[in-house]
Amino acid sequence: MADEVQSILVIDDHPLMRKGILQLIAMAPDLRLAGEAGDGVSGLKMACQLLPDLILLDLNMHGLSGMDTLKALKAADLDARVIILTISDSEEDVVEALRLGADGYLLKDMEPEDVLHALQVAASGQIALSERVASILAAALRHENQAKSPVSIKLTEREQAILSLIATGYSNKLIARKLKITEGTVKVHVKHLLRKLDLSSRVEAAVWAIKNQDFSKGHFEG
Amino acid sequence: MADEVQSILVIDDHPLMRKGILQLIAMAPDLRLAGEAGDGVSGLKMACQLLPDLILLDLNMHGLSGMDTLKALKAADLDARVIILTISDSEEDVVEALRLGADGYLLKDMEPEDVLHALQVAASGQIALSERVASILAAALRHENQAKSPVSIKLTEREQAILSLIATGYSNKLIARKLKITEGTVKVHVKHLLRKLDLSSRVEAAVWAIKNQDFSKGHFEG
DNA sequence: TTAAGGTTATCTCTACAGGGGTACTTCCCT
DNA sequence: AGGGAAGTACCCCTGTAGAGATAACCTTAA
Numbered sequence A, B: 001m002a003d004e005v006q007s008i009l010v011i012d013d014h015p016l017m018r019k020g021i022l023q024l025i026a027m028a029p030d031l032r033l034a035g036e037a038g039d040g041v042s043g044l045k046m047a048c049q050l051l052p053d054l055i056l057l058d059l060n061m062h063g064l065s066g067m068d069t070l071k072a073l074k075a076a077d078l079d080a081r082v083i084i085l086t087i088s089d090s091e092e093d094v095v096e097a098l099r100l101g102a103d104g105y106l107l108k109d110m111e112p113e114d115v116l117h118a119l120q121v122a123a124s125g126q127i128a129l130s131e132r133v134a135s136i137l138a139a140a141l142r143h144e145n146q147a148k149s150p151v152s153i154k155l156t157e158r159e160q161a162i163l164s165l166i167a168t169g170y171s172n173k174l175i176a177r178k179l180k181i182t183e184g185t186v187k188v189h190v191k192h193l194l195r196k197l198d199l200s201s202r203v204e205a206a207v208w209a210i211k212n213q214d215f216s217k218g219h220f221e222g
Numbered sequence C: 001t002t003a004a005g006g007t008t009a010t011c012t013c014t015a016c017a018g019g020g021g022t023a024c025t026t027c028c029c030t
Numbered sequence D: 001a002g003g004g005a006a007g008t009a010c011c012c013c014t015g016t017a018g019a020g021a022t023a024a025c026c027t028t029a030a
Helices: A014-029 A040-050 A066-076 A091-098 A112-123 A131-145 A155-167 A172-179 A185-195 A202-212 B016-028 B040-050 B066-075 B091-099 B112-123 B131-145 B157-166 B170-181 B181-198 B204-214
Strands: A006-011 A031-037 A054-057 A079-088 A104-107 B006-011 B031-039 B054-057 B081-086 B104-107
Touching: A006 A014, A006 A040, A006 A112, A006 B040, A014 A112, A014 A185, A014 B016, A031 A040, A031 B031, A031 B170, A040 A112, A040 A155, A040 B040, A054 A066, A054 A112, A066 A079, A079 A112, A091 A131, A091 B054, A091 B170, A104 A112, A104 A131, A112 B016, A155 A202, A172 A185, A172 B006, A185 A202, A185 B016, A202 B181, A202 B204, B006 B016, B006 B040, B006 B112, B016 B031, B031 B040, B040 B054, B040 B081, B054 B066, B054 B112, B054 B157, B066 B081, B066 B091, B091 B104, B091 B131, B104 B112, B157 B170, B157 B204, B181 B204
Parallel strands: A006 A031, A006 A054, A054 A079, A079 A104, B006 B031, B006 B054, B054 B081, B081 B104
Antiparallel strands: none
């Protein structure tokens, strides 16, 4: 299966990184470059046109994010296997990418030979993970069963909105004004989210939110 | 000055990124690769041995961080000009790197031609900044004059202690118990620190503390 | 069509937070 | 010896926070 030459599409918004990857592909006899894209949107178009066997996708991209691109690629129902190649070794990214159907998750600090090997593994139908990612994933699964993983705590949209306002220092009155509801209603939401998070004051909630809720924002990098 | 061939040392812990950079250097007639290093420590050694004209340094490295490597390079009193090449466009990193004496700050999403041009600029003795970094820097200087820089705010030891307890979610009563003083005294300290920081509630204080007191810790990425 | 959950709103009541002030001690600096 | 800053402690007072309970309205799932 992986004995044939695999066509590969590279989506990464760092030109220098693309250069490095292209050189690597050029050196591999069983890989053929299908195309390269510098952003998610053009990457999607090229994927649909070129129908590559493999897609190497960066997570931290401007514009359409890597995760969103991954979603779109999977939704497009292509045959291509999508391998994430990123610098982010955060548990959340690994878990989210694999949940979204990524066929591999590689780190950019891998040795080039290992990257090639991982691509072959992915082409053969297996999930390709770099060693470090595998251990991260193992740790993530361990967490999942004990400490409520931040993701598993279900706050309603409203509660999340109010929590994030608390985390910027707003009082109930200000939150009420901002959301155009009464202060009493805000208090109800605060009460509920405190109970769900097993906290006893808005200060604790603010601290919790700042330390745990930062997945919403960019996957670092700007 | 920049007409001669410049030797260049590349320090970056991402092999693929190094591949891309090396290929770029190979294409430039006025640049010669002096060496490449995958971490700060070996980068330092090579800089001392090879005495390159230019050093291209990544910020987000495992082990010795890019910032620390930069410090060490500058402390070693080499003639080399150090140019940061990183994905981080955060204001703090830009400002810190330039304060530490970096001769340039480039972003990895630049076009390869622009990188080459910037290297020539740096070699000629000027500071090389990518466009986006220049505007970030301008914005940073604007901030500096209005928002009191976190460093300039003088909290007493007691106030700092109490602030950090607030930032973990403690109530006045708990803080009093912990510090073995009365709750009233805690309130006085809270009152004072709020006035000094120009804040109006302990929640704002907690948020402020978490966001401003964390310089000790790393430059994201893992 | 119920049932369940989410959002909104009301009410009461207690505890905590934070502003104002005064005052005493200790330590340091000139 | 005096001045000033810091830490401690007390007072009064108002505003805010959070628990409890109840209930309306809406959407969505069973």
